[in-house]
Amino acid sequence: PTLGRLLRARLETLIPHSYGRLADLARRFREPVKKRFKTMSQRRHFWEDIIEGPVAEMVYSNRDAEAEQALQKAIEQAGSEQLAKGEVYLVGAGPGDPDLLTFRALRLMQMADVVLYDRLVSPQILDLVRREAEQIYVGKKRAYHAVRQEEINQLLVDLAKQGKRVLRLKGGDPFIFGRGGEEISGLADEGIPFQVxxxxxxxxxxxxxAGIPLTHRDYAQSVMFVTGQLKDGTVDLQWQALAQPRQTVVVYMGLAGLEIICNKLIEHGVSPDMQAALVQQGTTVSQRVFTGTLSNLSQLVSEHEVRAPTLLIIGEVVQLHERFGWYQPTADS
Ligand SMILES: C[S@@+](CC[C@H](N)C(=O)[O-])C[C@H]1O[C@@H](n2cnc3c(N)ncnc32)[C@H](O)[C@@H]1O
Structure with missing residues (x-):
């Protein structure tokens, strides 16, 4: 019974909440589809495309009128090349642990014809993408295969225009230091349907x-997310705003500029003893957490050979890691 309950829960997660509305739409179009397709197998193929394709996705993302039009068009154009209309799914894959994917992310991953992924997407997550999907690595760290941002943007447009369901899988959240805005800009200009x-x-x-609450009534009432790396490779932040008391500062891509960041904060009035944490490969089985202070953080980096991806968390809340650090992955977990 326990296994049965778990399996039922698992199945329910795969069924989107708006399935009922999709069923209603399908019911209304049952007769026109019957008229248009003479054999049972033609009808089955047609409905499979609809239920696993962009029309269903439109319903799930509350674009019912658009879905109805698309379904109407699909019936009219069935058999012609026009039927296949591409769409792009810009999907946040989270920080590494596959359990942190959203239901929607998983569903779209299972529908993709082609996936564009980068360095931060873990192999375990990539494993969950539809087996038949073509995989294109567009990461920026492998020198010989680096694809420029403009090329990625163009590739998304081109693949969608070929009628493909394009999955753009990104680490974390696409709209937080993820260039998501740049990637959908070309799609918006070209009128290509997309969802984020x-x-x-x-x-x-x-x-x-890491067991570090970013806000906590006793220590921090606000939290700031900043990037430690600007487009031109420099670190130029609003230091005064970052140096405010009772605030947590989270720095993405902060390793290269770590020393500058710590020194600037101290210069702007933050105590050299302010706690700070480095979380390397957070949420994965390789997670490592180091805590120190603004004055000795750089030393910790060289001592422990801390490497990207690493997140820097600065603030009084860091002291809670010692009590709340619940996640202790073992080598074989
Ligand atoms: C280009 S940013 C992408 C951020 C991503 N869009 C997000 O929302 O998490 C890359 C930086 O995010 C941080 N990062 C991403 N995943 C991480 C992880 N699993 N552990 C630690 N830091 C991570 C690191 O600072 C890394 O240099």
């Missing part, structure tokens, strides 16, 4: 798995 699926951003994932 939020993911657990590194700050939320790393903080939870």
């Amino acid at each position: 699926v939020p993911g657990v951003t590194a700050a939320a994932g790393c903080a939870s798995y």
Whole structure:
């Protein structure tokens, strides 16, 4: 019975809440489809495409009128090349642990014809993408295969125009230091349908798995997410705003500029003894957490050979890690 209950829960997660509305739509179009397709097998194929394709996705994302039009068009154009209309899914894959994917992310991953992924998407997550989907690595760290941002943006447009369901899988959340805005800009200009699926951003994932509440009534009433790396490679932040008391500062991509960041904060009035944490590969089985202070953090990096992806958390809340650090992955977990 326990296994049965677990399986039932698992199945329910795969069935979107708006399935009822999709069923209603399908019911209304039953007769026209019957008229248009003479054999049972033609009808089955048609409905499979609809239920697993963009029309269903439109319903799930509350675009019912658009879905109805698309279904009407699909019936009229059935058999012609026009039927296949591409769509792009910009999906946040979270910080690493596959359990942190959203239901919607998982569903779209199972529907994709082609997936564009980068360095931060873990192999375990990639494993959950539809087996038949073509995989294109567009990461920026492998020198010989680096694909420029403009090329990625163009690739999304081109693949969608070929009628493909394109999954753009990104680490964390696409709209938090993820260039999501840049990637959908070309799609918006070209009128290509797309949807954006939020993911657990590194700050939320790393903080939870390191047992560091980003806000806490006793220590921090606000939290700031900043990037330690600007487009031109410099670190130029609003130091005064970051140096405010009772605030947690989370720095993405902060390793390269770590020393500058710590020194600037101290210069702007933060105590050199202010606690700070480095969370490397947060939420994964390789997670490592190091805590120290603004004055000795750089030393910790070289001592422990801390490498990207690492998130920097600065603030009094960091002291809670010692009591709340619940996630202790073992080598074989
Ligand atoms: C280009 S940003 C992408 C952020 C992503 N869009 C998000 O919402 O998490 C990459 C930086 O995010 C942080 N990061 C992403 N995943 C991480 C993880 N699992 N552990 C620690 N830091 C991570 C690191 O600071 C890394 O350099």
